[in-house]
Amino acid sequence: MNCRSQILELTVEARQIEETVLAVLHTVLLHRSSGKFHYKKEGTYSIGTVGTEDVDCDFVDCTYVRVSSDELDRTLRRSVGEFKDALRNSGSDGSGQISLEFYQKKKSRWPFSDECIPWEVWAFKLNVVNLANEQERQICREKVGEKLGEKIINIIEVMNRHEYLPKMPTQSEVDNVFDTSLRDVQPYLYKISYQITDSLGTSVSTTMRRLIKDTLAL
Amino acid sequence: MDGELSPQDKKDLDKFIKFFALKTVQVIVQARLGEKICTRSSSSPTGSDWFNLAIKDIPEVTHEAKKALAGQLPGIGRSMCVEISLKTSEGDSMELETWCLEMNEKCDKEIKVSYTVYNRLSLLLKSLLAITRVTPAYKLSRKQGHDYVILYRIYFGEVQLNGLGEGFQTVRVGMVGTPVGTITLSCAYRTNLAFMSGRQLERTQPIMGIIIDHFVDRPYSGSSPLHPCNYRTTGEDDGGNFPSVDDSQEVCTTSFSTSPPSQLYSSRLFYQPFATLGGGSADLACCPAALTAGVNTAHPHQMVIPSKEGGIPVLPLHPAPGVQADGERVPTCNLTDMNQHAATTPSSSGEAELLSKSSEGKSGTPQDVLETTFTRKVGAFVNKPASQVTAANMDLPFAVFAPKIVESEDTDVMVNPPDSPILESPLHASLHSDQSSGSSGLTQDEFVMVELKPAFSKDDFLPMDLGTFYREFQNPPQLSSLSIDISAQSMAEDLDSLPEKLAIYEKNMEEFDAFVDTLQ
Numbered sequence: 001m002n003c004r005s006q007i008l009e010l011t012v013e014a015r016q017i018e019e020t021v022l023a024v025l026h027t028v029l030l031h032r033s034s035g036k037f038h039y040k041k042e043g044t045y046s047i048g049t050v051g052t053e054d055v056d057c058d059f060v061d062c063t064y065v066r067v068s069s070d071e072l073d074r075t076l077r078r079s080v081g082e083f084k085d086a087l088r089n090s091g092s093d094g095s096g097q098i099s100l101e102f103y104q105k106k107k108s109r110w111p112f113s114d115e116c117i118p119w120e121v122w123a124f125k126l127n128v129v130n131l132a133n134e135q136e137r138q139i140c141r142e143k144v145g146e147k148l149g150e151k152i153i154n155i156i157e158v159m160n161r162h163e164y165l166p167k168m169p170t171q172s173e174v175d176n177v178f179d180t181s182l183r184d185v186q187p188y189l190y191k192i193s194y195q196i197t198d199s200l201g202t203s204v205s206t207t208m209r210r211l212i213k214d215t216l217a218l
Numbered sequence: 219m220d221g222e223l224s225p226q227d228k229k230d231l232d233k234f235i236k237f238f239a240l241k242t243v244q245v246i247v248q249a250r251l252g253e254k255i256c257t258r259s260s261s262s263p264t265g266s267d268w269f270n271l272a273i274k275d276i277p278e279v280t281h282e283a284k285k286a287l288a289g290q291l292p293g294i295g296r297s298m299c300v301e302i303s304l305k306t307s308e309g310d311s312m313e314l315e316t317w318c319l320e321m322n323e324k325c326d327k328e329i330k331v332s333y334t335v336y337n338r339l340s341l342l343l344k345s346l347l348a349i350t351r352v353t354p355a356y357k358l359s360r361k362q363g364h365d366y367v368i369l370y371r372i373y374f375g376e377v378q379l380n381g382l383g384e385g386f387q388t389v390r391v392g393m394v395g396t397p398v399g400t401i402t403l404s405c406a407y408r409t410n411l412a413f414m415s416g417r418q419l420e421r422t423q424p425i426m427g428i429i430i431d432h433f434v435d436r437p438y439s440g441s442s443p444l445h446p447c448n449y450r451t452t453g454e455d456d457g458g459n460f461p462s463v464d465d466s467q468e469v470c471t472t473s474f475s476t477s478p479p480s481q482l483y484s485s486r487l488f489y490q491p492f493a494t495l496g497g498g499s500a501d502l503a504c505c506p507a508a509l510t511a512g513v514n515t516a517h518p519h520q521m522v523i524p525s526k527e528g529g530i531p532v533l534p535l536h537p538a539p540g541v542q543a544d545g546e547r548v549p550t551c552n553l554t555d556m557n558q559h560a561a562t563t564p565s566s567s568g569e570a571e572l573l574s575k576s577s578e579g580k581s582g583t584p585q586d587v588l589e590t591t592f593t594r595k596v597g598a599f600v601n602k603p604a605s606q607v608t609a610a611n612m613d614l615p616f617a618v619f620a621p622k623i624v625e626s627e628d629t630d631v632m633v634n635p636p637d638s639p640i641l642e643s644p645l646h647a648s649l650h651s652d653q654s655s656g657s658s659g660l661t662q663d664e665f666v667m668v669e670l671k672p673a674f675s676k677d678d679f680l681p682m683d684l685g686t687f688y689r690e691f692q693n694p695p696q697l698s699s700l701s702i703d704i705s706a707q708s709m710a711e712d713l714d715s716l717p718e719k720l721a722i723y724e725k726n727m728e729e730f731d732a733f734v735d736t737l738q
Contacts, residue, residue, distance in 0.1 A: 030344050031341060031345065035259070035261070038262070048259070048260055048270065049264060049267040049271065050259050050271055051256070051258040051272035052271070052344075053256040054254035054255050054256065056254065062351075063254070064351060065347045068256065068259045134688070134692075152348055152349070152352050153389055155348075156348060156349055156391065159345060159392070160341065160390075160391070160393060162341075184261050185259050
């Protein structure tokens, strides 16, 4: 099975990093989250309800919709915060890429550990610029807002192609497909990673790779 | 599975399409209410959430949608359209966008109705939620108030895009194939907002009253009436009693099977009759009031439409119960409804909180929510005096709508320094890359008045908001000695006193020299 991947790119100011990344990640996860499954007898299951919440950005002129789950929001903010700090520490005018990967677990026999097979990867590349004055920042705010809106439309376009999605699992297999750790919603299993390139365009010698959902933790 | 649709599948599919159409309308209209929407996730299925999404049903909107559908379903050649338009206080109106739910002939016979189609429709609704916040009309709708309001109209049949002006853009939200055709959802939105440019920027006079005609004669035949997106629960037709749930009282509780596809045929959706909902109906009935409360509290000025005579409206301290003008809506009813519902139904207070919480960040009883939000802008029917809005000009009713800053801004040299551009319309600046825009930005043709929205600034109606602060203090203040008035007055005096001053300085010359020496 081929893993499809999408790359989005945006040029932002340092203070806009967090909001633009969150907007993109939340938009993707909105489409890749389901209500909690409740399995019943006879192999049937029912699905809980997903609520949504509008979020206004402060540094970007845009509003995005996210799933109403504080847990999910906290998790995303944590990883986005790390990405943002790494970007800022790499110096001014750098760029970085944060990836959201959806995967399925495939159980292997002992002594082999479970395999993670990605089926969809979203890569969001950010180029960071520094602006000189408030006027430029205001213009940037509007422009990035428009661009972010276009990215959201791109995401939706991909989502509605109805390409491969993992089959709905049985109760015993649900943890191989979905992240069932959240109380209120159930996104597909995902992990977030990032890498930073400095302003020279070369990879930093230590490419940082943080796995937020580490399925290989034993 | 053979090509023919089974009767049960056909029935399911019709139901899905019908409720999808109703939910689509709800999402679109709610996105144009002018405030942030927030609904809660629930891990247990409630039985009333179609497509596993928490989308509230505003009864009036459902009623209008059903009226437009008139028992039919969107199908091939029969599209359901939601038209969003803007109406200014002067009575000019303009279509902003048209959302179309259509069906084409491309069928997908292999697809599973009760499972795949349902899930894909759910995905499409999520996409609609996201896209409605991205089209240009969203920003306009968030700023609706006394300058303009956003209206909606639902119609069924052929799509009409003539009113969108030249160069309108289309964005497709998504498509879902079904055995009877492919459902497509798209939006055509206006890009040319030229006529608004001159009017939007003039804020010289307070708006004395906005009359919204709910039954506007449209040039198109078979037209349906326009409705404000800041809806009201009381209507002329039904006396304010809209059925909160579908006539057929059907609610979907989905149950899916994890068995292999060949056995999927045997797993069915089961429906609970409305009678079992009990508490659910009460919740739904409370929803409109709660939503009204949300609308009230977040944008109380939207509800201020008392002036029918055109004169200065009276500012009553308490809502008049159950007053209905002829054919025109009176916001007092909503306040009464809301108060009643808020007093009797705890769930509605929760929801009122929910809706205003995201924008206001406050929690508490509805009364508290009312109070805290009303401190931002005093609307009609405020029971408690706003602590913050204690402007001296409270003598004049609706004085808060009168821009307080405009006069001082125009004459104050600090605010309008000759050589610094004021970003009255940063959107304009960004659209046209025109950094030399003047103070009013009336240079180019097509732009939308978007106020300077500095970082951290919430939608904020206080006289001294962050944007005003930026404008006023963008440059250092002028030295008082350079101000013309003072210098003109004291010039003569200065000249007269010069000889005396010179004499004193001569006398103290040694002191000055000693001082200079200490500095070296």
